[in-house]
Amino acid sequence: MRWRLHIASLLLLWMITANWLSKHPALLLPPPHGTAAFPISAIALAVLMGLVLFLPGLAFLSFLPLPLSTFERFILAPAVSLPFYPLMVFFAAQLGITLTPLAIWGLIITASIVLIWRGKTGAWHLDVFTLTACVLVLLLWGSRFWVVREMLAPAWGDGVQHSIIVQRMLEEGGLFSSWEPYAPAQTFTYHFGFHATAAAFAWLSHQPAHLAVLLIAQALNVAAVLVLAAPVLAFTRGQRWSALVALLVAGFLSRHPAFYANWSRDTQLAGQVILPALLWVFHRWWFDAKRPPRAFLVLAAWFAAGLLLTHYRVALLAALAALAWGGVAFWRWRTTPGEWVARTATLGMAGLVGALSVSSWFWSLRRGSFDEYAAQTFNTLPDERRAQLFQEMRTIWGMVPAYYPTWLVGSGMLAGVFALVRRYHWAWAIATWCFLSFAASNPFFFGIGGNNFISNFTLMIACYILLALVLAASIAGSLQRLTTSRFEPFLSILLITLALLGSRQQIGIVEPGYQMLTQDDVQAFEWIRAHTPTESLFLINGFLAFNDTVAVGSDGGWWLTYFTKRPILIPPLISTLEHNPPGQRPIDIRHIVLDIQASQGEPAALRAVLCRAGITHIYLGADRGTIGGPGVPLVPEEWLHALPDAHLLFEAGKAQVWEFDRATCPTEENAANPPSAFDTTQPTAIITRAFWLFPLCASARA
DSSP: OHHHHHHHHHHHHHHHHHHHHHTOGGGGSOOOTTOTTHHHHHHHHHHHHHHHHTHHHHHHHHHSOOOOOHHHHHHHHHHHHTTHHHHHHHHHHHHTOOOOHHHHHHHHHHHHHHHHHHOOOOOOOOSHHHHHHHHHHHHHHHHHHHTTTTOSSOOHHHHHHHHHHHHHHHHHTSOOSOOTTTOSOOOOOSOOHHHHHHHHHHHHHTOOHHHHHHHHHHHHHHHHHHTTHHHHHHHTTSOHHHHHHHHHIIIIISSTTTTHHHHTOHHHHHHHHHHHHHHHHHHHHHHOSSOOOTHHHHHHHHHHHHHHHHOHHHHHHHHHHHHHHHHHHHHHTTTOHHHHHHHHHHHHHHHHHHHHHTHHHHHHGGGTTHHHHHHHTTSOOOHHHHHHHHHHHHHHHTTHHHHSOHHHHHHHHHHHHHHHHTTOHHHHHHHHHHHHHHHHHOGGGGTOOSSOSSOHHHHHTTHHHHHHHHHHHHTHHHHHHHOSTTTHHHHHHHHHHHHHHHHHHHTTOOOGGGOOOOHHHHHHHHHHHHHSOTTOOEEEOEEEETTTTEEEEOSGGGGHHHHHOOOBSSOOGGGGGSOOOTTOOBOOHHHHHHHHHHHTTOHHHHHHHHHHHTOOEEEEOTTTTOSSTTSSOSSOHHHHHHOTTEEEEEEETTEEEEEEOGGGSOOOTTTTSOOBSOOTTSOHHHHHHHHHHHHHHHHHHO
16 A cells, blocks of 8 residues: 555656646746756656656556566557547547647546556666666657757748647647638648647647647657667567667667657657557567467557557558568468467457547548549559659668668668578568568559559658667677676666767757748747738748649748748648638649749739739748758849838848738739639649658758
8 A cells, every 4th residue: 555655646746746837838948058957947848748658658558467567668658658649639529529738637637546546557676777777768868858959949841830730739629620820721631649649748738839849759759769679578578688779779879760850750750659569569469479468459459549540651551560470470370370360360350440440530531632642552653753753762762871870770781681590580570571661662663553652761761660679689699698797787888888979969960951940030920920910921932842843931931820820822731732612712832933933033023923922921031041942042132122012021130021012913803712822733642742752852952
């Protein structure tokens, strides 16, 4: 009874502290560089992240009759916690329930009660391994949050659209259909597991959407590394030090997933928190000599449902992993095929239950363009398109040395060959998974299908998973001989030293060239919100990407609609996958951008384009269109000075707000039905491919 009182007191203190911190939001933000308050802020963030990412998962695991160590429960907790939020949002929408902060607090309090009642938190033994694990986790946490301490918002274009989705969730209390006032789209079919988690954190911490996105993404970056230890434990039959090697490789030696912070590649990151947990389930279920408890099936269904709502492509990778592990397991159980059939059938039923529980969401995807792109995946491609995809494949995989040290990749390949020669089941399963994933990403390479549904870029930036698993599991035998009371201190010192050396790379991972928002932009947005009409339409700097097919923003102007609720010519890229309100006449954004470029600033030509697009204001971001792409502004300041109809209204540093006088424009046709800022002429496949090709712009420029 005494231990339950200790746990209850700790959780009560935890929640009281979190509630107090939520009323003092200044303490929740990483302070400016060099201030002494950083440790306090780190502790505050740790408390709130623990509530969101660990407590529900620990409570759920305490319900299941699984023989797990405390270390296993800790590393699996984020993967188990994450599905709570998209499933809560999804079923609330199905039942017509509007979520509020009380719902999140209800989840936290319920999880606390369950954890106290069940009492399966495990016991920590203060040994060399535990101390080493704690040091590595603290270094990992510190390095991830140190790099974002001076960021005003999530990086690049994905940061804009993720923040807008979270903001709409906060405004609507869950799922939404209309993107207004941030974009004219009237459907929402994007995966939303990350956004639901960020919204939960925003409700809990009272943070604005863009900061909730920034902070929860870094916490998930930590979680994505921690959960890699789970499949390593399964591969090595509980070799704990090998699990720490996986943390070292993914958390400190590889540039990914830490580099995701530059791209705000947050939805894929969230999916990759759940994916390794599914690999753990697959390996335990198919390869344990004694059939595992049925609680594994509950977790399989739980992970499947959560992952399907979190990231469509990562969910497909998980399905391919199931095929790979099941295929190798067939060889493992070749002498007793009945056992393989029984295990495969029950696990398949569990996955089917998870998929069916959220099937109504996928039926609703017909409202957007998802089904159109899926259909194009199976179309036969012309030879020119095949050549283009082949060149893209070579370009992307040629970028591997930029994100993974050559020595690390070489070591991983040698370790993989060693493991295959030794006939480790996990090695053959991973090799089969790699082949299936490559085939799904490049069906044209094998003469089947059309467009790739899983992109090569998605695979390339997820290779840290393979490197961590293969390297950690391959040296398990050697580590087993070293994990004695005599050698463990030296092994601990070695791992911590390597982590410290790797931290030097990690704390410099964020590159200024990906940061769109500046303090000058924020000041200008405050002026715009106070002094411009809500129906204003702003032209911002941008460029045509991906063979001149899609318009994207290129400075802080892309954040304008989020901070001011004023429409902009170039909407969030994700919203262009959705459908426009019926009867609304679209603007061909691509041709507007091309015509602006073709005008070369000649006043009459530029005026004609601005009149046709319905522009009322022009915003020049502080970075003047230099983020990504060609690095030149769409509308240079000199053009506006030469345009008699343009008048400078406000200036903050290099950020400028201009008004365009439409009095000289010809009488507009269909004035009662003004055009929207949504280009319905852009091909669905091109727009969808843009989500994974977008980072190539700056990478090629760098």
